[in-house]
Amino acid sequence: MGTPPSTRDVALPFHGSRGGTGPLTWGQQHMYQILNDLYPESSGMNVVVDVPLREGLRQSDVADALRTLVERHEALRTIYRSTSDGVRQEVIRSGTIVLSVLDAPAVTDELRRDVRERLATGPFELDREPALRSCLLTSGGEPRHLTVVFCHLACDAIAVDVVRSELAAVSAASHGRPPPERVHQPLEQAAFEESPAGVRTAERSLRYAQSILRAMPQTMLPREPVSYEEPRFRYLHVRSEALALAANALAARHRLSSRAAVIYAGLTTVAGYANGLTRSFLQLIAAGRLREETHHAVGSYSQEAFALVDLADADMDEVIRRSARTILCADRFGTFPVPERAELVRAVERERGVRVSHPGGSLNYVNRARGGVTTDRPTAAALAAAALRTTWQWIDGDNSAGCAYLLHALDNGFAFDLRFLVDTTVIPVEEAAAWLRSVERLLCRAAVTELPLAELSPWVDVVPPSRGSRWRLVDSSWIDLHAVADVVRSAGAVQRVDVFVDGTELVAYLAADAPVDLVRLRDSCQAALAGRRTAMVPHRFVVCADAPAVSDPSAWRTRRTVASGSGHSGVPTGSAVSRAGR
Incomplete structure (x- = not known):
């Protein structure tokens, strides 16, 4: 013994x-x-x-x-x-x-x-x-x-x-x-952040965040939650040599110093395709170490930087170029005071009438590759053979997360170790696996030939949603008109609500039992968005004396209007940016 x-x-x-x-x-x-x-x-x-x-x-x-x-x-x-x-x-x-x-x-x-x-x-x-x-x-x-x-x-x-x-x-x-x-x-970093130079850094970062918040979809997952089996959050661990070969070839083609932009482009393309969105939002874990003295400091400097890529009129090479520019901006503007950015998020939410508290996912790219990007150009056969060696394993995750999905991409040079954390109430297990298979397949394809986004379907394993007439793309976001009507109904005593799209505006027509305070109605609608991914506050409310017999905008226009307007009020969105300078 x-x-x-x-x-x-x-x-x-x-x-x-x-x-x-x-x-x-x-x-x-x-x-x-x-x-x-x-x-x-x-x-x-x-x-x-x-x-x-x-x-x-x-x-x-x-x-x-x-x-x-x-x-x-x-x-x-x-x-x-x-x-x-x-x-x-x-x-x-x-x-x-x-x-x-x-x-x-x-x-x-x-x-x-x-x-x-x-x-x-x-x-x-x-x-x-x-x-x-x-x-x-x-x-x-x-x-x-x-x-x-x-x-x-x-x-x-x-x-x-x-x-x-x-x-x-x-x-x-x-x-x-x-x-x-x-x-x-x-302590020295905190002193810098309170200095005039630090204040200017914060203001630049918040202005950049504001530009993203105003252009992004309110969510990358415009869908209602589904039932799930515990644990709610799951990790998919993938090791892929094929992804490393393809990402290296694409990074070399675009003369990039790392493969981060390629992985970002793959995931953001699949996320956009899977949800029918041409603007794809994906947060980046930014190092927050642009100043030389921070390069080898011990501490917590990284933050989640907002990042947005336009997928319209592009092929995968163009998406990679756009992703590389996006990553540079995220690194440059990815350091900010957290309370001020949270205030900015709330202000832009009120301005747009949306809720972006859980917009989608994040990417954390960690480079462990030695020697950087090489000039190797794999053949389609070599990529296919490598893909056969890809391994897949589901493991349980912590039963909490700040986003619907998080991809931790560890680049070892010869292979990628991917850890994909998903909230299975919005991305079921089978779909999550299909996302990563699609990232591997489309990047392998793009490594050997041009791949327009309009021709993705043979190379991805996800199917874009089929949406009926109640769904409209409004302000870069997919909106369910019925869900919007539910929000308005929940916000006040109304006899009837119909919601229509008029040009670029979302308009709610309603007949109410009592006089309607539009400012209070808008505030109540904003509060009612909590937990909803498919609704937003109408851009304009039209209160009529009574409702027409049919649900049609032309019929509503025949009724007597007693109140009309956006209901907007409150603090302008620039206040959080300017407050960083106080």
């Missing part, structure tokens, strides 16, 4: 160069909101760093490396406190972290998985402890493997790479600490 593993906790005191408090950075605002709204009791936003260790290291070498990491990067010794001025970050100058040391006869893959799962399970108490847990696996007292888990609030994807690199350096030198380099800290 083998010796059972033994575990002990080692207290590692740390002493940073400074402490301090300050407001949250924009990236911290974004991640804190996600954690608070979606994952308050979940491990869904914990990230794992595994570091294999070479032979000959001492436990003290590993402990020193971990201590140095925490002392150097203030994000790793920060807690978050709620105050009368909102949540603030507090950097702890001196304190203690705990390194668990588990000694086993052999450090197996199973043991590493068990330790990883144990450390990653459960949320961090962000107001009490630094967002870090660690375990050193040893065999016979010799260090073999280090696992560290961080909360995403402390480390975004780029920060994880920085942390992994610095911890891996312990295997290159077994004695001493690396000299401390000057690194950009979250």
Whole structure:
């Protein structure tokens, strides 16, 4: 019978160069909101760093490396406190972290998985402890493997790479600490964001977001929710060599430095095609690191940037070009104060009479490819053979999400590892798989020949919806006229409501039992849009003394009009943009 593993906790005191408090950075605002709204009791936003260790290291070498990491990067010794001025970050100058040391006869893959799962399970108490847990696996007292888990609030994807690199350096030198380099800290980032330069950055980003909000469909999924079997949210994991070959060929054709625009173009095209939309909205996880000092900083800088691509009059090559421009804009304008953008969203919603709280999906592209884009040009036969090796696996997801679908695309160069999170109330399991099959097929086809979007049907596995006369494309959005009438009925005491399209306007004719306050009616309709994907507030209300015998706009026009107008009032949409400069 083998010796059972033994575990002990080692207290590692740390002493940073400074402490301090300050407001949250924009990236911290974004991640804190996600954690608070979606994952308050979940491990869904914990990230794992595994570091294999070479032979000959001492436990003290590993402990020193971990201590140095925490002392150097203030994000790793920060807690978050709620105050009368909102949540603030507090950097702890001196304190203690705990390194668990588990000694086993052999450090197996199973043991590493068990330790990883144990450390990653459960949320961090962000107001009490630094967002870090660690375990050193040893065999016979010799260090073999280090696992560290961080909360995403402390480390975004780029920060994880920085942390992994610095911890891996312990295997290159077994004695001493690396000299401390000057690194950009979250408190310094918060100070920049409050500076005049930061205010100008916010204003530019909000103006760009406003232009997207005014042009985008209110949802990429204009459909009613369907029944589902638990769990509601599912992950489809796909590994595709064919997608990597095709994306590389297309990126080389367009002289792109990465394959991000190609993957974006594939997903946004399929999403638009599947829902009959010629403007396709797909949020991008933007790094938020344009300033040089942020390139290797540890912290949470990434945010969800609005992005929109016009699919009209294009082939796949043109969509890729448009997607590349869209990604550049998303990177440039993807940093912003979260409360101000939320206010801007609400203002444009009121302006347009729509609800864009859950417009569609997001793409998170992570580049792990070494050597970048190559000039390889695969043949159709090579792509077909590679597609036969694509693997598909469904796994359960966290039962919450901030969007209807999220594609995490890990580019390993030789293959793409895709993790597609879907809300099965709006994208059933079978359709979700068809989306990713379609992305792979259409990009493989586009890699070897021109592919106009008007000729997509043989290369995609989704069928565009067939909509009857009650559906109209209004303000870039598919609208169900019956659903709009339901919204108006729910908003006030009316005898009858009919909704028609007049040119570019959505007009509601109604006969009411009492005088109608159009401003109050519009506000009530706006509130009634919550949870609806197929309705919007009419652009104009026409209140008549009584209703005609038939539901026809010409018949309504014969009735006596007692009130007419849009019902618009309130704060102009530019206020959120200008407020960023105060």
